[in-house]
Amino acid sequence: MVRGRDACWEHCVLVDATRQKVRCNYCHREFSGGVYRMKFHLAQIKNKDIIPCGEVPDDVRDHIQSILSIPKKRKTPKKQKVDRAANGQQNSSSASGGLHPNHGSSGQHGSTCPSLLFPRPSPSAQPVVDDALKQKQDNADKKIALFFLHNSIAFSAAKSMYYQEMFDAVAECGVGYKAPSYEKLRSTLLEKVKGDIHDLYKKYRDEWKETGCTVLCDSWSDGRTKSILVISVACPKGTLYLKSVDISGHEDDANYLFELLVSIVLEVGVENVIQVITDNAASYVYAGRLLMAKYSSLFWSPCASYCIDKMLEDISKLEWVGTVLEEANTITRYIYDHSWTVNMMRKFTGGRDLVRPRITRFVSNYLSLRAIVIQEDNLKHMFSHSEWLSSIHSRRPDAQVIKSLLFQDRFWKFAHEAVSVSEPLVKILRIVDGDMPAMGYIYEGIERAKAAIKAFYKGIEEKYMPIWDIIDQRWNIQLHSPLHAAAAFLNPSIFYNPNFKIDLRMRNGFQEAMIKMATSDKDKVEITKEHPMFINAQGALGTDFAIMGRTMNSPGDWWAAYGYEIPTLQRVAIRILSQPCSSHWCRWNWSTFESIHSKKRNKMELEKLNDLVFVHCNLWLESISQSRNGKCKPIIHDEIDVNSEWPTELESSTPLLDNSWLDNLPLECRDST
Numbered sequence: 001m002v003r004g005r006d007a008c009w010e011h012c013v014l015v016d017a018t019r020q021k022v023r024c025n026y027c028h029r030e031f032s033g034g035v036y037r038m039k040f041h042l043a044q045i046k047n048k049d050i051i052p053c054g055e056v057p058d059d060v061r062d063h064i065q066s067i068l069s070i071p072k073k074r075k076t077p078k079k080q081k082v083d084r085a086a087n088g089q090q091n092s093s094s095a096s097g098g099l100h101p102n103h104g105s106s107g108q109h110g111s112t113c114p115s116l117l118f119p120r121p122s123p124s125a126q127p128v129v130d131d132a133l134k135q136k137q138d139n140a141d142k143k144i145a146l147f148f149l150h151n152s153i154a155f156s157a158a159k160s161m162y163y164q165e166m167f168d169a170v171a172e173c174g175v176g177y178k179a180p181s182y183e184k185l186r187s188t189l190l191e192k193v194k195g196d197i198h199d200l201y202k203k204y205r206d207e208w209k210e211t212g213c214t215v216l217c218d219s220w221s222d223g224r225t226k227s228i229l230v231i232s233v234a235c236p237k238g239t240l241y242l243k244s245v246d247i248s249g250h251e252d253d254a255n256y257l258f259e260l261l262v263s264i265v266l267e268v269g270v271e272n273v274i275q276v277i278t279d280n281a282a283s284y285v286y287a288g289r290l291l292m293a294k295y296s297s298l299f300w301s302p303c304a305s306y307c308i309d310k311m312l313e314d315i316s317k318l319e320w321v322g323t324v325l326e327e328a329n330t331i332t333r334y335i336y337d338h339s340w341t342v343n344m345m346r347k348f349t350g351g352r353d354l355v356r357p358r359i360t361r362f363v364s365n366y367l368s369l370r371a372i373v374i375q376e377d378n379l380k381h382m383f384s385h386s387e388w389l390s391s392i393h394s395r396r397p398d399a400q401v402i403k404s405l406l407f408q409d410r411f412w413k414f415a416h417e418a419v420s421v422s423e424p425l426v427k428i429l430r431i432v433d434g435d436m437p438a439m440g441y442i443y444e445g446i447e448r449a450k451a452a453i454k455a456f457y458k459g460i461e462e463k464y465m466p467i468w469d470i471i472d473q474r475w476n477i478q479l480h481s482p483l484h485a486a487a488a489f490l491n492p493s494i495f496y497n498p499n500f501k502i503d504l505r506m507r508n509g510f511q512e513a514m515i516k517m518a519t520s521d522k523d524k525v526e527i528t529k530e531h532p533m534f535i536n537a538q539g540a541l542g543t544d545f546a547i548m549g550r551t552m553n554s555p556g557d558w559w560a561a562y563g564y565e566i567p568t569l570q571r572v573a574i575r576i577l578s579q580p581c582s583s584h585w586c587r588w589n590w591s592t593f594e595s596i597h598s599k600k601r602n603k604m605e606l607e608k609l610n611d612l613v614f615v616h617c618n619l620w621l622e623s624i625s626q627s628r629n630g631k632c633k634p635i636i637h638d639e640i641d642v643n644s645e646w647p648t649e650l651e652s653s654t655p656l657l658d659n660s661w662l663d664n665l666p667l668e669c670r671d672s673t
Contacts, residue, residue, distance in 0.1 A: 007067065008035045011042055011060055025351065026055035028644055039064050046164065051627055054159050161623045194611055197618045200240070205272070207237050211556065212274035212575035215264055216435075216583035219251070219279045220590045227251040228593045231264055232586070234435040236556065236578050236632050238625030239586075241617035242267070243610070246597040254286035261291050265298070274575055275299040277583040280306055280478060297519050299483045304432040304442055304581035307479040311425055312362040314470045321421075324414040327405055328369040331379075334402045341393060348382040349375050358587075359646055363429060366422045367642065373419050379406055420456045421467055424449035427640045432581040434646075439579040440555040441635050443488035444500060446475055448637055482516075483576065485509020490573040492550040492558050493634065496537065517572045530566035539565045554632040592616070 012035065015021045020034040024041060029051065031037065037050055043064040044052035053061075148155065157163065170177055180189055204213075213235045221227040227249075231242045242264070250256040257278075265273050276291060278284040280302040288300025316322055332354050335341045346352070354371045356364050372379065383403045388394050394403075405411055428445035432438045450468055457463035488494050489510040495502065518524045533539060540546060546562040553561065555577040563570030596609055 006035050008039050008042065008064065011056070011064075012038045024053055024056075026057070026060075027053050029053070039068055043068055044159075044164070046161075052159075052161075161626060162619070190611060190615065193615050193619075197615060200618070200622070204233070204235060204237060204240050205269070207235050208233075208269065208272035210574070211235050211578035213268065213272050214579045215261075215268060215273055215276045216580075216586075217261070217264075217276065217278040217284075218583050218586060218588060219247075219284075220588070220593070221251065222594070225249075226594065226598070228590065228597060229260070230586075230588055230593060232621070233268055234580050236437055239435045239621045241614065241621055244593040244596065244613070248597075251281075252283045254283045254290070257283055257287035258290040261287055262294065265291070265295065270295055270297070273298050274579050275301050275483060277301050277303055277581075279303065297516055299481060299513075299516070301481050301483060301581070302478055303583045304438075304479060305429060305584045306582070307474050308425055308429045308432070309360050309362055310478075311471055311474045312366060312422060312429075314474070315422060315425075315467060316362060316365065318466065320414055321418050324411065324418050325365050325369060327411055328372050328415065329365065331372060331402055331405065332368050334398055338393065340391070344388065345379070345382060348378045348385075350378075356646075363426060366419070366426055369415055370419045370423065370426075370642070373412075373415050376412065417456075421453055423642065424452040425471070426642050427637065430640055430642050430646065431635055434582065434585045435580045437554065437556055437578050437632055438581045438635070439483065439487040440491035440494070440577045441488075441637075442581055443480075443484045443506065444491070444494050445637070446471065447500075482509040482512040483579075484581075486513030487555075487576050487579075490534075490559070490577060491555045492546075493555065495534075496547075496550055513576065514572065517576070518568075523568055523572075526568035527572065530569040533566050534563075534569060541565070551634060551636065554634050557632060586621075588617075 012022045015023050021032045023030045040050045216232045218230045227247045229245045229247050233240050356367045454464045485506045540562045549558050559573040
């Protein structure tokens with residue numbers, strides 16, 4: 001990997017020379033294979049397991065695409081080089097008045113001269129072909145842009161995994177392909193795609209039988225009269241959108257919510273549902289308890305992301321933390337209010353930003369403070385640099401306030417302290433933020449966070465206890481569940497780790513979960529027999545591969561690979577460890593659902609619109625699942641990078657605002673009630 005020879009090195013960095021691992025400067029993804037594979041990533045070209053970069057600037061993407069489009073020079077065979085050399089000597093002989101070769105034949109067999117058999121294009125002819133092709137490509141690009149602009153399609157649609165696939169499929173059809181008509185799009189093609197998603201639904205249902213699933217209930221309110229609940233189902237393979245329900249006027253009615261949850265559980269299958277995650281409001285808590293009383297085999301859980309976010313909010317209410325967060329916001333507001341200061345800041349930080357606008361407010365505040373702490377020297381350098389001092393901005397009063405703040409020891413002391421206290425919780429939030437299986441890590445994560453905070457304060461109780469009290473208040477009363485304890489107990493990377501203490505609460509939680517999960521007396525007997533084998537790592541659980549796999553495999557995959565000698569406990573462990581912890585990671589575009597429920601529609605209209613939303617939401621979720629290749633990776637706390645992209649930062653689904661496809665429904669359908 002010779003760094004100086006390839007223009008692509010301007011857009012990535014070498015992380016590990018041995019494994020040829022590189023990191024993208026824009027989305028910060030890392031993968032092996034060197035700079036060559038990075039080109040496909042930056043050019044947004046899908047190639048094997050390379051995920052196209054979603055953050056690369058358009059000009060960089062186009063530049064890398066142009067590099068890839070240039071064909072590699074083929075090595076000339078030695079014999080051909082000799083022929084060319086001889087040909088050159090003959091030409092030079094002719095030019096100098098030597099022997100003139102026979103232009104009709106060459107060699108003793110009188111074969112045709114290679115220069116006539118394989119005529120080369122003249123130097124002036126080749127650029128004409130290239131220019132013609134480029135002109136066609138430019139024209140095609142312009143036509144696509146016109147379509148986007150005329151129909152007010154968001155430019156971010158070009159990031160869709162289906163975007164390039166669409167043009168590849170069209171190109172395969174060749175000249176003369178006719179695009180589908182308006183009528184075909186809204187009828188047969190919509191039905192075909194809906195059918196494909198129903199096929200996916202069947203595959204997911206088969207997966208649910210093995211891994212179980214979690215029903216996610218994400219609620220939204222406009223703060224006045226409208227409340228909507230979006231229901232989806234998550235398993236390790238991905239998340240499937242089911243439907244949205246207008247619960248306006250019933251959001252505080254626990255019995256109504258209980259009946260609604262019952263209908264969803266029955267639709268998904270009681271035997272498939274391991275847990276239901278809802279909001280933390282009192283009505284949902286009570287509805288969850290009623291649900292667990294009716295179906296003893298399933299759990300109700302609050303959203304872990306919501307609860308941990310609330311811990312960070314409570315910590316921010318401590319006077320010293322609130323002060324330093326507000327001062328950090330003052331710094332970022334000033335810098336981002338002026339394009340000149342933003343550009344200058346990026347010059348000094350190496351292109352790094354200080355704000356993360358798409359994450360929840362309190363997480364965003366802490367991450368901004370963390371970014372400021374990391375860039376402390378660069379920010380101080382910027383505000384004392386000659387370029388800054390000579391600018392008109394430096395002489396303004398608000399700039400003087402910011403500069404004064406950046407050179408205050410008191411600000412940096414509290415900034416470092418706030419980051420050290422909050423980062424252990426932000427790490428947990430990074431783990432549970434998403435629909436991937438994180439159930440086996442949250443219990444240990446809370447214990448690790450408390451230990452890290454205690455260690456930061458060097459065991460001084462009066463300093464760490466106020467933070468511990470905040471964590472315990474949310475964890476013990478709102479979030480903790482026997483399911484979390486059982487998942488930690490069954491997670492081999494935790495249970496077999498000599499440095500982690502398996503406390504009484506974890507053991508009791510495991511026992512309680514087993515009573516719920518083992519629905520028959522036979523299962524209870526088998527788990528009782530199998531339990532000691534897991535405790536003592538006997539048989540296949542104690543082999544060298546199983547020991548290595550404790551930290552190298554995800555907990556569910558570990559049980560699937562090595563738990564075959566204790567099949568009843570294996571099945572329960574896989575089903576528990578395959579569940580997510582949060583429902584708030586989806587960035588639903590609520591205006592889509594509001595448009596369904598805001599107008600009085602006849603039955604046919606509502607069915608068609610629901611079909612459209614069903615297809616739209618599931619295609620969006622499927623693209624998220626494919627972007628991570630459906631892989632469940634083990635979580636190693638010390639390697640968690642809170643600065644990497646969060647699932648919450650994914651762009652929300654595009655709103656479906658155009659209902660014109662409903663205009664031509666049959667009159668008898670439109671007028672029906």
